[in-house]
Amino acid sequence: MGRTADAIAEGVAIATAAARLAVKNHILIGTIAENGIFDTDKYVADAREALRAMAEESEEVERNLVALRKRARGRHSDPSGTHDYRDRDVRNLRRRAKQSHGVASKLRELMDDEAALRTIVEEARAGAWADVRHNLDRRLRVEGMRPDQDPDYDRMREARMQALRLVDLQALSSQQRAKAKRNEPKDPDQAE
Template sequence: MRWPNWFRKRAATPRVRPFDEDALTETAPPTLEQSVEEGMLLADYATRMAVKNHIVVDTIQQGNPFEPSRHTKQAAEMLEELADEQDQAAERAAEARRAVTGLLGDAMHPHDYRDVDVANLRLREEAAHALADALRARASSESELLSIVERARADAWHEVGQAIEASLDAFSGAEALKANYEEERPGRLRLLIARDLAKLEEERGGY
């Protein structure tokens, strides 16, 4: 005999506690030093990637020998460009800070600043100025530029090496499927040396 549904015990509905915004832990705002340090890390990465691409084009595509002095100028120009961007960011923060000082009320969107945002806008302004100064100092340091170029060279070599390995793996995988792969392998190597490497040497000699 089956009991009617209204005799069955209902599952207890879990009680959800109302959201209490005051219970949230307030996150401490970043310090000036932390803001500058984070900005320098991002700038270093962007500069290194730009120099890495410059090295690949200059040495691989154009066939020039690797010479660090050929790339320190590229690094310096990138750092100066990033410093200019920080000067512009500082000016925008300063304009916003002056405009909202004393402005009360609730913000209507994330970029609708009010008087309560003045301290944060001042931090952005100071951090941008400090970051611009640090970037220009690095751009004028020969040792810093050479360090960037060396790390970019390592990145470029790693990237090119991975591309070569992938190409060789794909080629060897396709060739290994052939039944006479082992028999033809010595002849293919001789052909590679006699034809492809000679052609490569001739092309490189034209630069």
């Protein structure tokens, strides 16, 4: 029973980490990309939905393993491939189905545990803030760096100058031409 309980605990840990990642992404999109506010209750619903999807996935895996086990029973020839199960695999398939069932059951329990859902949301919020803080810190360090602090400044200067000429100045020129064209007076003969 120890191996099954350990496998179930590991499956639940992986599923809650995936739920936390999904909620973290929802927080980042909802608060930054969509300029929304952080609403714990909304993200609790997102966490519940993520756990539900993973519970359903575990239940589907369990159904598939049961079908494979039934098909494998009584087959004693050599398998033709990795997923061509035989009678000697029945015990392992039963254990794997039991593990999938256990993971799904635990995830369904977590879906009804408000405190656990709020913990997932809080950990996701902390992860989202860590990502934002890290990105801001990196951008400020790179963009705020002076030439004398950048060890690659001299080596990369020519590439930056070429990018400025070929990309930035061309784009600026194109924008200026488009702006001038929009501001041109319309020809009265063409308006008729």
